[in-house]
Amino acid sequence: MIEMVPEPDLGRLYYKLRLIRRAEEEIARIYPSDKIKSPVHLSIGQEAVAVGICDALRPDDVVSGTYRSHASYIAKGGDLPAMFAELYGKDTGCARGKGGSMHLVDMTHYLLGTSAVVGTTVPITLGYSLALQREGQGRVAVAFFGDGATEEGVFYESLNFAALHRLPVLFVCENNFYAIHTPIPKRWATRNLCERVRTYGITAQQVADSGVLAIRRLAAESIAPMRTGGGPAFLECHTYRWREHVGPAEDYEAGYRSRDELLPWQENDQMMVLGAALPVGERDAIDAQVEQEIAGAIDFAENSPFPEPKELYTDVYAE
Amino acid sequence: MSMPNSAGPATPRLLRYVDALREGVAQEMERDPRVFVFGLDVDDHKAIQGSTRGLPQQFGPTRVFNTPLSEDAMTGVAIGAAMAGLRPIHVHIRMDFLMLCMNQLVNMASKAHYMYGGSVKVPMVVRSMIGKSWGQGAQHSQGLHALFMHIPGLKVVAPSNAHDAKGCMIAAIRDDNPVIFVEHRLLYPTEAEVPEASFTVDPCRARVCTHGGDITVVGISNMLLECLRAQELLSSAGVHVDLIDPIWLVPMDIETIVQSVRRTGRLLVVDNAWTNCGASAEILARVAERVSDCPVQMSRMGFAATTCPPSPTLEHEFYPNPAKIALRIHEMVQPGVHWQPDLEKAALAYQIQFRGPF
Numbered sequence: 001m002i003e004m005v006p007e008p009d010l011g012r013l014y015y016k017l018r019l020i021r022r023a024e025e026e027i028a029r030i031y032p033s034d035k036i037k038s039p040v041h042l043s044i045g046q047e048a049v050a051v052g053i054c055d056a057l058r059p060d061d062v063v064s065g066t067y068r069s070h071a072s073y074i075a076k077g078g079d080l081p082a083m084f085a086e087l088y089g090k091d092t093g094c095a096r097g098k099g100g101s102m103h104l105v106d107m108t109h110y111l112l113g114t115s116a117v118v119g120t121t122v123p124i125t126l127g128y129s130l131a132l133q134r135e136g137q138g139r140v141a142v143a144f145f146g147d148g149a150t151e152e153g154v155f156y157e158s159l160n161f162a163a164l165h166r167l168p169v170l171f172v173c174e175n176n177f178y179a180i181h182t183p184i185p186k187r188w189a190t191r192n193l194c195e196r197v198r199t200y201g202i203t204a205q206q207v208a209d210s211g212v213l214a215i216r217r218l219a220a221e222s223i224a225p226m227r228t229g230g231g232p233a234f235l236e237c238h239t240y241r242w243r244e245h246v247g248p249a250e251d252y253e254a255g256y257r258s259r260d261e262l263l264p265w266q267e268n269d270q271m272m273v274l275g276a277a278l279p280v281g282e283r284d285a286i287d288a289q290v291e292q293e294i295a296g297a298i299d300f301a302e303n304s305p306f307p308e309p310k311e312l313y314t315d316v317y318a319e
Numbered sequence: 320m321s322m323p324n325s326a327g328p329a330t331p332r333l334l335r336y337v338d339a340l341r342e343g344v345a346q347e348m349e350r351d352p353r354v355f356v357f358g359l360d361v362d363d364h365k366a367i368q369g370s371t372r373g374l375p376q377q378f379g380p381t382r383v384f385n386t387p388l389s390e391d392a393m394t395g396v397a398i399g400a401a402m403a404g405l406r407p408i409h410v411h412i413r414m415d416f417l418m419l420c421m422n423q424l425v426n427m428a429s430k431a432h433y434m435y436g437g438s439v440k441v442p443m444v445v446r447s448m449i450g451k452s453w454g455q456g457a458q459h460s461q462g463l464h465a466l467f468m469h470i471p472g473l474k475v476v477a478p479s480n481a482h483d484a485k486g487c488m489i490a491a492i493r494d495d496n497p498v499i500f501v502e503h504r505l506l507y508p509t510e511a512e513v514p515e516a517s518f519t520v521d522p523c524r525a526r527v528c529t530h531g532g533d534i535t536v537v538g539i540s541n542m543l544l545e546c547l548r549a550q551e552l553l554s555s556a557g558v559h560v561d562l563i564d565p566i567w568l569v570p571m572d573i574e575t576i577v578q579s580v581r582r583t584g585r586l587l588v589v590d591n592a593w594t595n596c597g598a599s600a601e602i603l604a605r606v607a608e609r610v611s612d613c614p615v616q617m618s619r620m621g622f623a624a625t626t627c628p629p630s631p632t633l634e635h636e637f638y639p640n641p642a643k644i645a646l647r648i649h650e651m652v653q654p655g656v657h658w659q660p661d662l663e664k665a666a667l668a669y670q671i672q673f674r675g676p677f
Contacts, residue, residue, distance in 0.1 A: 093436070094436065094438075095434060095435050095436035095438070096436030096437065097436075098433055098434050098435075098436050099434045099435060099436060103434045103435065105435040105436065105438055105439070106438075107435075107438045107439060112399075112402065112439075113431060113434065113435040113438075113439060115426070115427065117422060117426050117427075120395070120422060120423065120426060120427055121395075122392075122395070123391070123392035123393070123394070123395025123396050123398075123399065123423070124395045124396075124398050124399035124402070124423075124427065125399060126392070126395065126396050126399060127395060127396035127397060127398055127399020127400035127401070127402070127403065127407075128399040128400065128402060128403045129399070130396060130399070130400050130403075130405075131399075131400050131403030131404060131405050132403070134381070134405075153391060154389075154391045154392050154395065154422075157387065157389035157391060157392030157393075158389075158392045158395070160387055160389065161386070161387060161389060161392055161393070161396065164387070314437070315432055315433045315436065315437040316432075316433055316471050316472055317432070317472065317474070317495075317496050318432050318437075318440045318441075318442075318495035318496050319495070
């Protein structure tokens with residue numbers, strides 16, 4: 001099935017990695033101004049997972065995410081000005097100022113709403129994929145979640161149900177080794193996450209170095225059979241959160257982790273790796289485009305109106 | 320009780336509550352291919368005490384299917400399927416099991432439409448049944464509708480008769496919001512006239528079941544029947560009751576209750592649940608806010624503030640029953656006047672047809 005997957009385009013992958021990185025750096029830059037009154041969970045350092053996976057998707061495939069989903073939102077093609085406007089609490093935001101950073105949504109690009117409660121969107125992705133399975137058009141759904149979510153009971157309920165019904169779901173664990181500030185050795189009796197998943201009859205593979213091309217290749221290989229009834233698959237993608245759990249800053253002085261942990265991830269930063277592999281002219285053009293898009297998105301957010309107070313009561317119930 | 324109004328060109332016939340539920344679901348499944356039914360044991364030989372009987376044969380395993388014991392994930396599945404445009408009916412044989420669904424119902428189902436800026440809808444029905452008697456005990460007996468009434472974005476309905484069971488079910492399936500559909504085990508065998516044709520009993524429309532004038536009594540779910548029985552006991556005392564069935568608890572037709580209370584000056588709410596922070600508290604509070612210009616005597620009844628015990632003598636004390644309700648009403652309408660319901664009639668009124676085991 002791998003022959004069916006188009007060749008990865010380094011420029012396109014680099015563009016997405018760069019767009020996410022720079023968008024979040026801008027969020028961190030703006031944050032002290034208090035214009036963004038939303039708890040931001042930055043994906044800086046983790047971009048390669050969302051980018052590698054989403055690059056293997058069709059536009060009409062479906063993605064769900066977590067409170068740390070700026071990356072998957074952008075990688076899936078979510079509207080960038082609407083994301084910034086949402087962070088600013090503006091009426092033009094992707095959730096009209098009623099979601100915030102933790103509840104991004106863009107249904108026109110099939111980004112299901114994200115959730116602040118760990119593990120919550122995993123079964124919802126299953127439900128959506130049940131509808132896709134019945135639709136029979138070969139579409140798939142991807143559930144992004146962190147290592148912490150694999151400790152929730154609902155994760156195992158979801159694995160079982162997806163395998164039982166051979167649902168077209170790709171489970172993607174973004175394992176950054178910390179649930180907030182608690183490292184895996186304090187939480188897991190064994191490290192064998194893929195082994196645990198395989199007992200449900202689900203193919204499970206691990207990418208240990210966050211290589212965006214490897215992630216993309218495994219995603220494509222997993223998804224191709226899924227489109228014709230091959231059932232779910234699981235990817236554990238090791239990655240690393242460079243900034244604090246929530247907020248714009250670093251937190252290596254806080255005591256729960258050391259900067260030494262960060263260094264190998266920074267040396268293997270996929271944005272830098274791909275950028276170095278591109279012709280300088282192409283990279284510069286992409287960089288310029290990224291800056292222009294982000295500046296436009298921020299401008300859009302800053303100049304958009306806040307919701308009218310009466311909007312408080314709209315959409316409590318669907319009419 | 321007076322026959323409910325029905326919309327549509329109907330030939331009423333007597334139907335049991337359980338069959339009315341099933342008929343409502345079946346008619347909607349015929350009408351709308353997006354509707355499906357799932358939950359633990361929906362396709363087994365007991366068929367959720369008969370309420371899903373025949374549906375697997377009629378609609379096949381894609382539209383009626385059993386689930387693992389994974390209430391949390393299955394609720395998420397319902398939400399995701401609903402977001403994708405399907406219309407799931409998720410079935411639980413006891414309301415107590417909904418506690419395993421709370422994260423999905425409270426954090427996602429209720430909020431998705433709002434917190435995603437109106438870009439998704441979650442049209443789903445969560446059916447669950449309150450158990451009673453034959454020692455259902457602590458975890459097969461709870462009436463937890465107030466927990467859901469607290470959450471904006473959820474609708475809550477508790478039909479008390481077969482007619483409303485069908486009409487509310489059809490309305491709930493057609494609703495674009497998550498609806499918590501509260502059934503009661505003891506109502507399952509009760510019969511009412513139910514039109515064969517499809518019809519809806521719409522949200523926010525209470526029904527005045529009897530017009531009395533001495534006191535307004537609101538009965539919720541199975542307690543509506545207990546209130547009707549209480550009213551029969553009271554007939555010898557010359558006490559006449561405006562008996563109101565709210566039917567939909569969210570959105571609730573409080574105005575119908577308020578209009579009655581303005582006439583009677585007295586309000587008793589009898590809930591099939593605990594009173595503390597319950598539906599009865601909510602109804603009294605809302606009425607109080609609206610009739611502050613005239614004095615109203617208010618009271619409420621519900622489960623004893625204990626866990627439900629299985630022993631028959633204790634269980635008898637746990638619930639409001641027709642005699643207790645009649646006495647309370649009498650005390651409110653004719654304070655200081657001694658009255659006792661006919662003991663033989665009171666015993667008959669509380670005869671429960673239900674035998675176990677479940």
